[in-house]
Amino acid sequence: MRCDSVRAxxxxxxxxxxxxxxxxxxxxxxxxxxxxxxxxxxxxxxTVYRTTRGADVTVSMLKFYVSNxxxxxxxxxxxxxxxxxxxxxxxxxxxxxxxxxxxxxYNALRFTIGVDSSLNESGPREGALDPRxxxxxxxxxxxxxxxxxxxxxxxxxxxxxxxxxxxxFKAPCQNTVTIDVPFTHPVKVADQQMDIVIDVAVDAFxxxxxxxxxxxxxxxxxxxxxxxVAPRWRKMFRANE
Amino acid sequence: MSRTIFAxxxxxxxxxxxxxxEYPVSDDGIPQPPGFPAPVYRITSGTNNAALAAxxxxxxxxxxxxxxxxxxxxxxxxxxxxxxxxxxxLSHGVEGRIGRRNVPSLQNLAWQTSFMWDGAIANLxxxxxxxxxxxxEMASNLDTLIHKLSTNAAYPRLFREAFxxxxxxxxxxxxxxxxxxxxxxxxxxxxxxxxxxxxxxAENELRGLQLFRAHCASCHAExxxxxxxxxSNGLRPNAALPDSGRYLxxxxxxxLFRFRVPTLRNITRTHPYMHDGRFxxxxxxxxxxxxxxxxxxxxxxxxxxxxxxxxxxxxDIIAFLMxxxxx
Numbered sequence: 001m002r003c004d005s006v007r008a009x010x011x012x013x014x015x016x017x018x019x020x021x022x023x024x025x026x027x028x029x030x031x032x033x034x035x036x037x038x039x040x041x042x043x044x045x046x047t048v049y050r051t052t053r054g055a056d057v058t059v060s061m062l063k064f065y066v067s068n069x070x071x072x073x074x075x076x077x078x079x080x081x082x083x084x085x086x087x088x089x090x091x092x093x094x095x096x097x098x099x100x101x102x103x104x105x106y107n108a109l110r111f112t113i114g115v116d117s118s119l120n121e122s123g124p125r126e127g128a129l130d131p132r133x134x135x136x137x138x139x140x141x142x143x144x145x146x147x148x149x150x151x152x153x154x155x156x157x158x159x160x161x162x163x164x165x166x167x168x169f170k171a172p173c174q175n176t177v178t179i180d181v182p183f184t185h186p187v188k189v190a191d192q193q194m195d196i197v198i199d200v201a202v203d204a205f206x207x208x209x210x211x212x213x214x215x216x217x218x219x220x221x222x223x224x225x226x227x228x229v230a231p232r233w234r235k236m237f238r239a240n241e
Numbered sequence: 242m243s244r245t246i247f248a249x250x251x252x253x254x255x256x257x258x259x260x261x262x263e264y265p266v267s268d269d270g271i272p273q274p275p276g277f278p279a280p281v282y283r284i285t286s287g288t289n290n291a292a293l294a295a296x297x298x299x300x301x302x303x304x305x306x307x308x309x310x311x312x313x314x315x316x317x318x319x320x321x322x323x324x325x326x327x328x329x330x331l332s333h334g335v336e337g338r339i340g341r342r343n344v345p346s347l348q349n350l351a352w353q354t355s356f357m358w359d360g361a362i363a364n365l366x367x368x369x370x371x372x373x374x375x376x377x378e379m380a381s382n383l384d385t386l387i388h389k390l391s392t393n394a395a396y397p398r399l400f401r402e403a404f405x406x407x408x409x410x411x412x413x414x415x416x417x418x419x420x421x422x423x424x425x426x427x428x429x430x431x432x433x434x435x436x437x438x439x440x441x442x443a444e445n446e447l448r449g450l451q452l453f454r455a456h457c458a459s460c461h462a463e464x465x466x467x468x469x470x471x472x473s474n475g476l477r478p479n480a481a482l483p484d485s486g487r488y489l490x491x492x493x494x495x496x497l498f499r500f501r502v503p504t505l506r507n508i509t510r511t512h513p514y515m516h517d518g519r520f521x522x523x524x525x526x527x528x529x530x531x532x533x534x535x536x537x538x539x540x541x542x543x544x545x546x547x548x549x550x551x552x553x554x555x556x557d558i559i560a561f562l563m564x565x566x567x568x
Contacts, residue, residue, distance in 0.1 A: 123415075124367060124415040125412055126410060126412050132383045138375065139361060139375065141362050173492070224492050
């Protein structure tokens with residue numbers, strides 16, 4: 001498509017505005033997710049963890065979509081990015097997202113685990129939402145918002161795989177989860193990059209609220225089964241300050 | 242906003258079931274037969290429509306999409322059968338794996354609002370992900386598939402023609418196949434020409450049309466012969482092949498044993514019938530609808546009210562259904 005002169009001028013103005021914006025009050029925020037189990041860094045595959053329900057688990061996969069990131073100040077909220085990011089916490093290259101944010105002081109981070117409902121029903125997308133990443137239920141419409149996979153062993157049950165896949169974008173199985181992570185020390189965004197590290201406590205998935213009986217429910221693979229499991233994700237995130 | 246050009250309806254290689262037709266086309270290149278509503282299907286901008294459809298056609302016919310390169314879309318969706326699988330009650334995938342449902346015809350998909358017998362899929366481009374990766378169908382791994390296509394002698398060029406660059410991605414594969422199947426248009430049956438005032442129907446066919454409008458059209462609505470809705474037409478659940486239909490998608494009790502209302506265009510070519518292929522002949526279908534006492538308890542009221550149809554009524558309805566065959 002041809003860019004006429006009026007448009008070019010408009011582009012230049014926009015570019016200028018952006019550049020001055022950068023100089024007068026923007027910074028970079030990097031949000032990274034660090035998986036843990038009872039306070040220690042999670043070791044994938046090799047370490048066996050015992051849940052409060054008495055199941056021995058190993059974790060082989062921890063993937064999720066994070067979207068609608070917002071930084072919240074005392075009075076204002078800034079939206080960081082409209083995109084969806086696919087985090088894979090067993091892959092060091094896919095544990096962090098970097099975004100521009102206006103300078104300021106912020107008290108909390110908010111984000112969604114899941115994929116906006118409109119994107120679930122629209123056509124195929126490139127990038128993080130490419131179905132090639134295995135985060136799409138192919139026999140039905142809809143993204144898989146999160147996956148936790150691994151093995152489970154109990155005194156009664158010999159070692160077997162578990163897979164907890166959460167998705168579902170339509171009532172009564174609307175399973176996106178909004179996470180609020182308050183900071184005890186306010187975060188200042190200025191010229192240099194600000195790192196926000198979020199601890200992802202996998203133990204909370206298994207142990208919170210009286211515990212999840214992973215031995216009895218080793219397979220959650222559709223939106224309906226996920227309804228009572230998705231809220232467990234709310235317990236998993238806190239700021240690592 | 243549509244121009245009249247020579248609309249690409251179906252490739253010349255495909256049998257004479259549905260043929261090249263002159264219709265106005267939408268900006269998305271989807272033919273717009275007179276009397277049809279606006280299509281639901283949209284292509285993504287930045288693509289070359291004709292090249293996209295040509296790429297989609299090639300992929301549709303190519304067993305490269307299956308894990309062991311033995312099965313193409315066409316293996317199950319046969320061109321001469323309005324893209325259904327003639328004489329097969331259930332689908333047959335790689336290594337002879339039998340699926341759980343009958344292969345539906347593929348026609349007028351650009352006007353369809355959901356796909357599969359239970360409507361589990363909401364988007365036509367996304368639909369082919371299901372057969373490509375499905376264990377009982379083509380069982381492909383997507384990374385392997387992209388590798389096979391990228392190292393193929395022909396595909397990089399075809400992708401460049403359609404998308405501007407020769408990068409091969411899953412979304413591009415899906416868009417090309419979706420665009421091709423969205424072009425399967427059935428709108429040139431004797432019925433259509435009768436409606437357009439260009440042909441006549443015989444006495445028994447006209448009687449059949451009247452009976453059809455009285456008993457069937459609330460679900461199989463003209464001109465698409467589906468209202469895009471879900472219903473129970475009174476089939477008793479198949480004990481050998483349990484399938485709760487729409488309930489699997491909504492988990493709503495009232496959707497138990499409801500299925501997508503299928504189109505009846507080219508119905509003479511797409512036997513056997515119903516989601517499990519239980520009826521071989523149209524006369525079996527009519528016998529079903531005309532037996533109120535044998536209907537399942539979930540049957541919608543509009544099916545219950547059909548009541549016993551005389552032999553002549555049934556024959557005339559079938560005579561009318563035969564006018565839905567594309568010329």
